[in-house]
Amino acid sequence: MAARDDGRYVEFVAASQERLRRTAYLMCGDWSTAADVTQEALLRVYVAWPRLETGDGLPTYARRALVSALIDHQRKNASRRKREDRVRLPDLVGDGTTDRADRAVLMQALRAVPPRQRACIVLRYFEDLCVADTAAALRCSEGTVKSQTSSGISALRRELERLGLPDLATATLGGI
Amino acid sequence: MNDLNKLLEQAAAPEDVWALDRQALVAEGHKRVARRRWVNAIAGAAAVAVIATLAAAFLPPGRQEGREIADQPSAGDYVQVRIPVSEVERRCTIAMNMLLGSDATWVAGTRDRRAVSATETGEAIETREGFQIGVRPEGSRARSMVDPEMCAIPQEAMLGEIAFPSKAEMPRPEDHEGVAQWCSRSNGYDLRGWSILAAVQDSDGWLDAVAISDNGYVASCEIVDGGPASLDIESKRFRDEGGQPIVPDDDTGPTDPDRYQVLYPTSAGRGQDGRVEVGAIDVIRGLPDEYRITVSLPDGTPLATVTTHSGGFAYSFVVDDLPGNELDFEVVDPDGELVWEGQLSSPPRPGFQADLGEL
Numbered sequence: 047m048a049a050r051d052d053g054r055y056v057e058f059v060a061a062s063q064e065r066l067r068r069t070a071y072l073m074c075g076d077w078s079t080a081a082d083v084t085q086e087a088l089l090r091v092y093v094a095w096p097r098l099e100t101g102d103g104l105p106t107y108a109r110r111a112l113v114s115a116l117i118d119h120q121r122k123n124a125s126r127r128k129r130e131d132r133v134r135l136p137d138l139v140g141d142g143t144t145d146r147a148d149r150a151v152l153m154q155a156l157r158a159v160p161p162r163q164r165a166c167i168v169l170r171y172f173e174d175l176c177v178a179d180t181a182a183a184l185r186c187s188e189g190t191v192k193s194q195t196s197s198g199i200s201a202l203r204r205e206l207e208r209l210g211l212p213d214l215a216t217a218t219l220g221g222i
Numbered sequence: 223m224n225d226l227n228k229l230l231e232q233a234a235a236p237e238d239v240w241a242l243d244r245q246a247l248v249a250e251g252h253k254r255v256a257r258r259r260w261v262n263a264i265a266g267a268a269a270v271a272v273i274a275t276l277a278a279a280f281l282p283p284g285r286q287e288g289r290e291i292a293d294q295p296s297a298g299d300y301v302q303v304r305i306p307v308s309e310v311e312r313r314c315t316i317a318m319n320m321l322l323g324s325d326a327t328w329v330a331g332t333r334d335r336r337a338v339s340a341t342e343t344g345e346a347i348e349t350r351e352g353f354q355i356g357v358r359p360e361g362s363r364a365r366s367m368v369d370p371e372m373c374a375i376p377q378e379a380m381l382g383e384i385a386f387p388s389k390a391e392m393p394r395p396e397d398h399e400g401v402a403q404w405c406s407r408s409n410g411y412d413l414r415g416w417s418i419l420a421a422v423q424d425s426d427g428w429l430d431a432v433a434i435s436d437n438g439y440v441a442s443c444e445i446v447d448g449g450p451a452s453l454d455i456e457s458k459r460f461r462d463e464g465g466q467p468i469v470p471d472d473d474t475g476p477t478d479p480d481r482y483q484v485l486y487p488t489s490a491g492r493g494q495d496g497r498v499e500v501g502a503i504d505v506i507r508g509l510p511d512e513y514r515i516t517v518s519l520p521d522g523t524p525l526a527t528v529t530t531h532s533g534g535f536a537y538s539f540v541v542d543d544l545p546g547n548e549l550d551f552e553v554v555d556p557d558g559e560l561v562w563e564g565q566l567s568s569p570p571r572p573g574f575q576a577d578l579g580e581l
Contacts, residue, residue, distance in 0.1 A: 093251065118479075
């Protein structure tokens with residue numbers, strides 16, 4: 047078994063933790079959960095570190111661990127989440143003219159996109175991953191990523207339009 | 223950078239200063255590794271004893287060193303074959319024109335937003351037979367955010383057989399020979415020596431299947447009458463030449479919760495007269511044969527009970543509603559002992575197109 051290089055692991059944590067947390071936030075919509083999930087993902091990376099360090103799959107494994115940790119978190123909190131889902135979310139829709147309002151609306155719209163589709167959108171358009179890397183992170187086929195992304199974009203567009211912001215939908219997704 | 227990318231960057235802009243305690247993280251990591259090693263030591267000792275006994279008793283002499291298959295691949299083995307870029311485009315041109323009824327030259331490169339041959343641009347592209355590559359008609363406009371048509375790179379020997387089935391020729395899911403036949407012909411890649419792990423078909427006739435090669439590689443395929451298909455070959459093995467599942471070093475057996483993540487999901491769901499139709503195949507790496515899986519609604523209403531085959535299983539059902547798009551899974555061993563229960567993943571929303579192969 048390869049020896050652990052804790053120094054390199056710590057460097058990796060320093061370099062990747064913030065990006066992973068932001069990715070998790072876009073997937074779950076909650077900074078606190080995003081932090082917990084990021085920590086759990088990086089612990090999983092630590093366990094697998096000897097076999098990852100020598101290859102080039104470290105970022106992919108970290109993202110995969112993040113998605114996996116998020117799924118586990120949601121599974122464990124499923125009953126609580128269901129109760130929360132029944133509570134009407136505060137109206138976050140602004141007038142669409144400011145960045146802050148756009149951000150809030152986008153997060154609200156993202157919440158309406160099914161989790162796997164949301165993950166595809168985040169990995170492809172926030173992490174800027176190609177289809178193959180997204181498939182590797184989500185442990186699914188490339189065909190599934192393509193279709194999930196396509197459906198997710200459609201769902202996001204519909205939701206933005208439903209929220210009364212067709213202009214934002216067009217401006218944001220018009221070229222996609 | 224496109225607008226969605228910009229907006230996502232803004233939406234995920236941190237609102238606080240945050241950093242993990244790295245030393246605490248490493249300390250917790252040490253503990254977790256130590257715990258896993260302890261569990262593995264016990265489970266591994268028992269497994270080695272059983273496997274060694276079985277191997278000595280049942281394997282023929284020529285197989286005991288585990289080299290026979292690697293040296294002489296059988297018709298059912300997956301063997302990675304890479305071909306030149308020009309050959310990729312030639313074969314995909316034949317396949318795409320056959321399947322789409324077009325008369326174009328299909329290319330895999332882009333330059334100045336126009337589709338050109340990847341031999342001119344020098345781009346690194348997929349060149350493995352059976353793997354998918356995006357191609358566009360030469361000279362067409364390559365819009366950056368629109369995916370091209372996908373071509374499973376055909377095998378030379380299959381070029382003359384490429385076709386899609388008519389409605390009458392569509393195989394039923396239980397007709398594994400027919401499924402392998404049309405998966406092969408629709409994609410130009412020969413899977414006829416592979417074993418079909420599971421197949422499922424929706425009410426519109428779309429058929430999803432997952433196949434495994436003799437040497438443990440897995441591929442999913444989707445076929446439909448009168449249209450192009452899709453193929454995805456997993457580039458990592460699911461089991462070794464001896465048929466043993468390949469699982470992470472820290473795996474602790476069928477009760478290990480890390481196993482219950484869907485590795486090869488394909489499914490279709492759509493509204494059917496206001497109801498929800500779901501058809502899905504899941505593959506759980508390392509799940510032994512003859513385990514029973516019951517799929518239920520979160521309120522406990524059972525929807526389907528299926529038996530695993532090399533970790534694969536298929537299920538389909540129609541329900542009035544699927545609250546939260548969630549399904550519960552219960553796994554029991556052949557003796558009826560519960561080994562795991564929980565949620566694998568969310569099924570698709572009603573209304574999805576079956577051809578999208580949704581999870």
